[in-house]
Amino acid sequence: MDTGLPNAAGVSRYAQLAQELRQRIVGGEWAAGAAIPAETELAERFGVALGTVRQAVAMLAAEGIVQRVHGKGTFVTQGLNGPSLLRFFRFRGPTDEPPTARVHRCQTVRLRAAEALALGQQTGDAALRVKRVRLLAGRPVLAEDLLLPLARFEALRALPTREWEDLLYPMLARLCGVTVARANDELSFGHLDAATAALLDLPEGAPAIRVDRQAFDLGGHCIELRTTWGDATAFHYSAEMR
Amino acid sequence: MDTGLPNAAGVSRYAQLAQELRQRIVGGEWAAGAAIPAETELAERFGVALGTVRQAVAMLAAEGIVQRVHGKGTFVTQGLNGPSLLRFFRFRGPTDEPPTARVHRCQTVRLRAAEALALGQQTGDAALRVKRVRLLAGRPVLAEDLLLPLARFEALRALPTREWEDLLYPMLARLCGVTVARANDELSFGHLDAATAALLDLPEGAPAIRVDRQAFDLGGHCIELRTTWGDATAFHYSAEMR
Known part of the structure; x- marks a missing residue:
């Protein structure tokens, strides 16, 4: 025993x-x-x-x-790893090609009160803020803003932006030992600001779907806050009710 | 036995x-x-x-x-009966009041090929086309276009629009003996045409979320096609992924 x-x-x-x-x-x-x-x-x-x-x-x-x-x-559980946010959109063109990712920036920032609360950290604790674009067949389709507490993801700080992998969660598991077990996505509607519109090759103010994600590890701790923007005209989601 | x-x-x-x-x-x-x-x-x-x-x-x-x-x-199963399409929206104002419905028009129409296919009917079969608005605290929030095969809903044809109840599915069960067991909702984005915008007190061309529903009875037959429009700025939906 x-x-x-x-x-x-x-x-x-x-x-x-x-x-x-x-x-x-x-x-x-x-x-x-x-x-x-x-x-x-x-x-x-x-x-x-x-x-x-x-x-x-x-x-x-x-x-x-x-x-x-x-x-x-x-x-x-193996954890989540797929191109899951794309499930909210239907982009035209070849769909058999997997999405790629391009990291534009990775900065160390201080957590604001609401962010710290969501991430189970203290206000002012360090975190990585990552600006990333997802591409399908080389065309930008999603603009993402990730917030990762440094305490869990120290190994990513020194990683050159070119070396970030297309799929984030398998990389977090391999480099930082963090498995993402589940995520909660909150969808809403908005208009693109100039910087985000530029990343997506869309005009400023274009209608967009915003997805606010909280991702959780196996222990139930929130380990990522993410905001994703995508063209509203490509939005598509199916929900069953019983 | x-x-x-x-x-x-x-x-x-x-x-x-x-x-x-x-x-x-x-x-x-x-x-x-x-x-x-x-x-x-x-x-x-x-x-x-x-x-x-x-x-x-x-x-x-x-x-x-x-x-x-x-x-x-x-x-x-009791069947579905709640104000379910409102779950995709977050409207401001008093929310404890249940939504009401106002039927603007109920016409007998002939099913087009795609509609007939979805409803398991023949092209040209008769159906009821119902234009309805859902209201919260007297304010219009959703504009709906319902298509119900006449073969299953004959009892509704003679019903004055004023006598339609706020909740459709319990009424279908009571008057027509049809229980709605499940529904599939497909969400997408669009802009309001002039007629729909007028129903919702919104400007023509306003951004909107469109919900295309197929509802099924206990036997798995599709008994309703519905398109619902609501203000995109009130859109809100939460999806969990594991």
Whole structure:
């Protein structure tokens, strides 16, 4: 048997086990994409009933931290990596080519109060502010403004802008050990300012869709604030209701 | 035991049972909101194993036809009824007041080819075309164009526009026996034409979010096509990604 679970008043046994497993995943004992031990093994290791293990794993699955693959086992989530913000737009032209990214600027800035609050940092803490453009077939389609707390992403500070990869999240995982497990996108409408319009080859004041993102790591901490702008006339989104 | 299940080559036993239950729900044997019999009772009635019943019910739950309430049983879905298109917008002012509706026009029209295809009708079949405005605190916020096949909604043809209720779907259920189980909304961006702008007290050409809806009954048939327009500056939508 493992260390056993400490008693915590008012917390159910499976929630305690879930917290224990969560800490091991965040701590890297089981890497992103790797299988966690079988339920019977976890039950023995932590000295709990199989039903308790199942409830704990179901809790982590609901949080998006692990994924169960029928007949194969339970895996730590690989994290997000796709060109996800493009799902809100329908750009004309060849779509089979994957999007690329061009970093225009990466500065160290001080977090303002609201930003610090969202990122679980202190006002005035250092962060990287990154201006980036996403391109499809060489044509700029999205303008992005990223804010990444320096405490988690120190390794990126010295990285030349040319060496940033097209996909941000796999790069964050590889260089900084941070896996992005989920993200929340808030869509709204606005008009492009002159600088953003120039990046997108659109006229100043053009109608645009704005996406405000908060991205979270496996531990549920917000590790990125991002604002993305794209041409409103290319906006497209499908929502099902039941 | 009930009639028993016919054998259908290549169709699993639980899929056959799901189809059988689906037909009874659509046929009205169990009404919207009512409980369906317990799983043990269904197993006995159809002469199948309890596991087969569970798989069939899970299939209907995934389709949104039934909803399982822990410890209470399985219920035929009540259907959609809320002011759902407002979820894409954030309008200023008192929000605790429910939206109202004003029907401007209800005409009998002939379906064009694409409309007929989407609605499972023949080109030239009759349909009701309804122009409607949704209001919050008396202020128009959404302009809607509804298309309802006459074959399913004959009872609405003679209804004076003043007597249409604020919520469409409960009215369709009560007057026409059609329960809307799910809907798919496609969002895009455009500019208001003069007539729609006038309905919304906005200038012609104002930026707007357009929502194209297809609504489906319990049997999975498309029973409504709807286009809704709302002020783009009030647009707001939140999407989570994991």
